[in-house]
Amino acid sequence: EAQVTQNPRYLITVTGKKLTVTCSQNMNHEYMSWYRQDPGLGLRQIYYSMNVEVTDKGDVPEGYKVSRKEKRNFPLILESPSPNQTSLYFCASSIRSSYNEQFFGPGTRLTVL
Amino acid sequence: GENVEQHPSTLSVQEGDSAVIKCTYSDSASNYFPWYKQELGKGPQLIIDIRSNVGEKKDQRIAVTLNKTAKHFSLHITETQPEDSAVYFCAASNTNAGKSTFGDGTTLTVKP
Numbered sequence: 078e079a080q081v082t083q084n085p086r087y088l089i090t091v092t093g094k095k096l097t098v099t100c101s102q103n104m105n106h107e108y109m110s111w112y113r114q115d116p117g118l119g120l121r122q123i124y125y126s127m128n129v130e131v132t133d134k135g136d137v138p139e140g141y142k143v144s145r146k147e148k149r150n151f152p153l154i155l156e157s158p159s160p161n162q163t164s165l166y167f168c169a170s171s172i173r174s175s176y177n178e179q180f181f182g183p184g185t186r187l188t189v190l
Numbered sequence: 191g192e193n194v195e196q197h198p199s200t201l202s203v204q205e206g207d208s209a210v211i212k213c214t215y216s217d218s219a220s221n222y223f224p225w226y227k228q229e230l231g232k233g234p235q236l237i238i239d240i241r242s243n244v245g246e247k248k249d250q251r252i253a254v255t256l257n258k259t260a261k262h263f264s265l266h267i268t269e270t271q272p273e274d275s276a277v278y279f280c281a282a283s284n285t286n287a288g289k290s291t292f293g294d295g296t297t298l299t300v301k302p
């Protein structure tokens with residue numbers, strides 16, 4: 078089944094404790110992206126990747142890192158999480174760019190205490 | 191950068207009525223306008239999209255219209271059903287771009 082998977086689905090952590098949210102797609106898509114969803118603010122893009130080893134900032138990149146060492150994986154790294162990063166996070170992929178349909182993962186709900 | 195505004199933020203209709211959600215964008219270079227539906231506890235899913243070389247696109251009960259001059263596009267759902275209840279997002283991006291800007295979402299409730 079073609080899909081985007083994220084792990085973990087739920088995470089409660091404390092301020093300053095480094096964490097990684099994994100994202101993987103099995104559709105051989107070139108483009109991958111991370112979004113955060115907050116009430117009343119819609120989906121805001123954190124980082125995106127047009128292909129392996131190519132990443133760029135979205136609208137809200139502060140406090141986040143990403144890497145794209147393999148085509149199928151695009152992990153989101155929070156080096157020192159803070160409470161304002163409490164949010165619902167979505168990973169998405171598309172065949173080539175944001176000019177194409179994006180397929181979203183199921184989401185990761187992160188709480189930073 | 192691109193700015194997308196979406197209205198209304200909430201919309202309640204009776205089953206069988208039509209629903210219209212409107213978005214405006216600011217960047218004239220944007221040429222791809224998808225609409226996503228997000229059901230409770232799930233990720234958004236594409237329901238229809240339009241590119242700037244067309245003014246209207248229809249898929250059964252769902253249609254999207256685009257006015258490039260006014261930088262405005264709309265989602266129309268006819269004969270609404272309770273299963274249409276969800277959050278709907280519009281978005282804008284351009285050819286070969288990585289950035290994608292979403293509206294703030296519209297919560298649609300269809301009352302049986």
